[in-house]
Amino acid sequence: MPFVRIDVPSHFTESRLHAVADAVHDSLVKTFNVPQDDRFQALQRHAAGEVVIAPSYMGISHGRNAILVQITCSEGRSVPVKKALFAAIAQAVAAAGDLPPADVIINLVETVKENWSFGNGIAQYAAAD
Amino acid sequence: MPFVRIDVPSHFTESRLHAVADAVHDSLVKTFNVPQDDRFQALQRHAAGEVVIAPSYMGISHGRNAILVQITCSEGRSVPVKKALFAAIAQAVAAAGDLPPADVIINLVETVKENWSFGNGIAQYAAAD
Amino acid sequence: MPFVRIDVPSHFTESRLHAVADAVHDSLVKTFNVPQDDRFQALQRHAAGEVVIAPSYMGISHGRNAILVQITCSEGRSVPVKKALFAAIAQAVAAAGDLPPADVIINLVETVKENWSFGNGIAQYAAAD
Numbered sequence: 001m002p003f004v005r006i007d008v009p010s011h012f013t014e015s016r017l018h019a020v021a022d023a024v025h026d027s028l029v030k031t032f033n034v035p036q037d038d039r040f041q042a043l044q045r046h047a048a049g050e051v052v053i054a055p056s057y058m059g060i061s062h063g064r065n066a067i068l069v070q071i072t073c074s075e076g077r078s079v080p081v082k083k084a085l086f087a088a089i090a091q092a093v094a095a096a097g098d099l100p101p102a103d104v105i106i107n108l109v110e111t112v113k114e115n116w117s118f119g120n121g122i123a124q125y126a127a128a129d
Numbered sequence: 130m131p132f133v134r135i136d137v138p139s140h141f142t143e144s145r146l147h148a149v150a151d152a153v154h155d156s157l158v159k160t161f162n163v164p165q166d167d168r169f170q171a172l173q174r175h176a177a178g179e180v181v182i183a184p185s186y187m188g189i190s191h192g193r194n195a196i197l198v199q200i201t202c203s204e205g206r207s208v209p210v211k212k213a214l215f216a217a218i219a220q221a222v223a224a225a226g227d228l229p230p231a232d233v234i235i236n237l238v239e240t241v242k243e244n245w246s247f248g249n250g251i252a253q254y255a256a257a258d
Numbered sequence: 259m260p261f262v263r264i265d266v267p268s269h270f271t272e273s274r275l276h277a278v279a280d281a282v283h284d285s286l287v288k289t290f291n292v293p294q295d296d297r298f299q300a301l302q303r304h305a306a307g308e309v310v311i312a313p314s315y316m317g318i319s320h321g322r323n324a325i326l327v328q329i330t331c332s333e334g335r336s337v338p339v340k341k342a343l344f345a346a347i348a349q350a351v352a353a354a355g356d357l358p359p360a361d362v363i364i365n366l367v368e369t370v371k372e373n374w375s376f377g378n379g380i381a382q383y384a385a386a387d
Contacts, residue, residue, distance in 0.1 A: 003199060003236045007300040014178065021181055040234055041181040042136040042197055044173070044302070049272065052279055052299040060377035068300055070261060070330070072199070072236055079372045083381050090379025101378050105298055107261045107330055108373035114208045115237035119189040120230050121219025123212050132328060132365045143307065150310055169363055170310040171265040171326055173302070201328070201365055243337045244366035248318040249359050250348025252341050 001116055001125070002028050004041040007068040010048045016097055017043055023096035024069055027088035032077060040118075053105065065099040068107075074125065075110035082108065130245055130254070131157050133170040136197040139177045145226055146172055152225035153198055156217035161206060169247075182234065194228035197236075203254065204239035211237065259374055259383065260286050262299040265326040268306045274355055275301055281354040282327055285346035290335060298376075311363065323357035326365075332383070333368035340366065 004024055008017055021041050028034040053066045069089065077085075085108075090101040114126035133153055137146055150170050157163040182195045198218060206214075214237075219230040243255035262282055266275055279299050286292040311324045327347065335343075343366075348359040372384035 003197065003234075014176075018178065018181075035186070037183040037186040039181060039183040039186075040197060042173070042175060043179040043181060044175065044300075045179075046300060046302065047272075049276065050301040050303075052276075052297060052301060054295040054297040057293070057295040057297075057376050058382050062377065066377075068261065068298060072238060079381070079384050082372055083384065086375040086381055087379035090375065090377070104375070104377060104379065105261075106375040107369070109238060109330060109367060109369055110373070111236070111238055114211055115239070117215040117219065117233070117235040118186050119191065119195075119219070119233060121216035121233065123208070123215055124187050126208050126212065132326065132363075143305075147307065147310075164315070166312040166315040168310060168312040168315075169326060171302070171304060172308040172310065173304065174308075201367060238367060240365070240367055243340055244368070246344040246348065246362070246364040247315050248320065248324075248348070248362060250345035250362070252337070252344055253316050255337050255341065 001038055002032070002034055002040070002071050002073040005070045006041065006043050007051055008045055009051050009064065010045055012045055017045060019096040020067065020093050023092035024089055027085060027092050028071070031081060031084040031088045032073070060102045062103055063100065066103040066105060067093070067099070068105050070107045070109065072109045072111060074113050074116070130167055131161070131163055131169070131200050131202040134199045135170065135172050136180055137174055138180050138193065139174055140193070141174055146174060148225040149196065149222050152221035153218055156214060156221050157200070160210060160213040160217045161202070189231045191232055192229065195232040195234060196222070196226070196228070197234050199236045199238065201238045201240060203242050203245070259296055260290070260292055260298065260329050260331040263328045264299065264301050265309055266303055267309050267322065268303055269322075270303055275303060277354040278325065278351050281350035282347055285343060285350050286329070289339060289342040289346045290331070318360045320361055321358065324361040324363060325351070325357070326363050328365045328367065330367045330369060332371050332374070
């Protein structure tokens with residue numbers, strides 16, 4: 001159910017991008033109770049200069065390895081669970097992608113349960129209600 | 130009003146991608162009462178391996194032709210109407226794009242009516258209220 | 259806190275795309291009270307034909323320079339403030355990007371405050387509550 005977009009700068013290698021993507025998914029599995037097979041990701045390496053992030057915001061510096069992780073998921077997680085997700089992603093992505101945890105920018109977009117179809121044109125979560 | 134992002138693997142040809150995009154739009158017209166001219170789509174062919182989908186989720190297998198369709202639209206459609214949209218997209222995309230309906234992944238993101246401008250800096254739907 | 263995706267056709271030069279991105283950010287600063295350093299943008303030039311917009315919708319014509327601006331931000335702005343943002347973006351982008359204001363398509367997606375991490379795995383806005 002999470003649909004994850006990961007946007008990275010052009011100099012990320014394919015293997016580095018995949019390590020980052022794996023780390024994001026592992027963090028969703030661990031903190032959001034996402035099933036291991038519930039993985040839907042669109043990865044994008046952008047042309048030079050096309051990931052635009054200010055050098056610093058709220059006292060946190062961002063460098064040339066800063067990445068954007070946007071996760072669309074069903075609503076209903078508590079604030080503590082969201083905090084646990086952010087912490088897990090920053091730690092895991094930093095380790096797997098060899099970048100500072102400061103450079104991991106995350107945004108959640110939440111939707112109602114019936115807004116998903118995982119194939120065959122069925123709203124699987126609505127049908128389960 | 131729907132803003133549609135369609136993310137496909139690198140091996141999709143331009144004509145196949147456009148056939149898929151036409152099928153998604155036709156389905157919105159038929160089931161969501163979207164005007165024919167209300168078409169705003171960003172299509173993206175991703176580099177090899179950059180659409181990442183698990184081989185199977187909830188008993189549905191996903192192969193190398195699996196695609197991601199994310200539709201941002203105004204809120205207010207009922208669950209049956211959303212189910213009709215998913216069914217229409219899966220059927221139409223599968224036929225037009227020569228891929229299994231199981232490989233059509235769909236997600237809706239809903240917004241309030243005033244969150245759109247279709248040009249000239251006007252919130253056309255808010256103005257109509 | 260705004261996360262901005264800007265999708266433009268392939269013929270936009272790098273400098274034109276950056277001028278558009280600057281104009282969008284300046285408009286957020288002026289009308290949404292976004293801090294100057296609160297800038298997170300993913301820019302994308304699409305392959306030919308992969309930004310698909312109907313020639314006209316609601317009486318507004320769209321040409322080959324039409325672009326899509328999708329802004330994810332925290333909820334809570336009033337309708338008049340949103341209208342001011344749209345007007346500012348259309349005017350500023352048209353001037354900076356040398357395109358008709360009719361060709362600036364904008365969509366807002368709103369989230370709750372705690373759905374952001376600007377680095378280090380902390381939900382900065384949740385922590386501030």
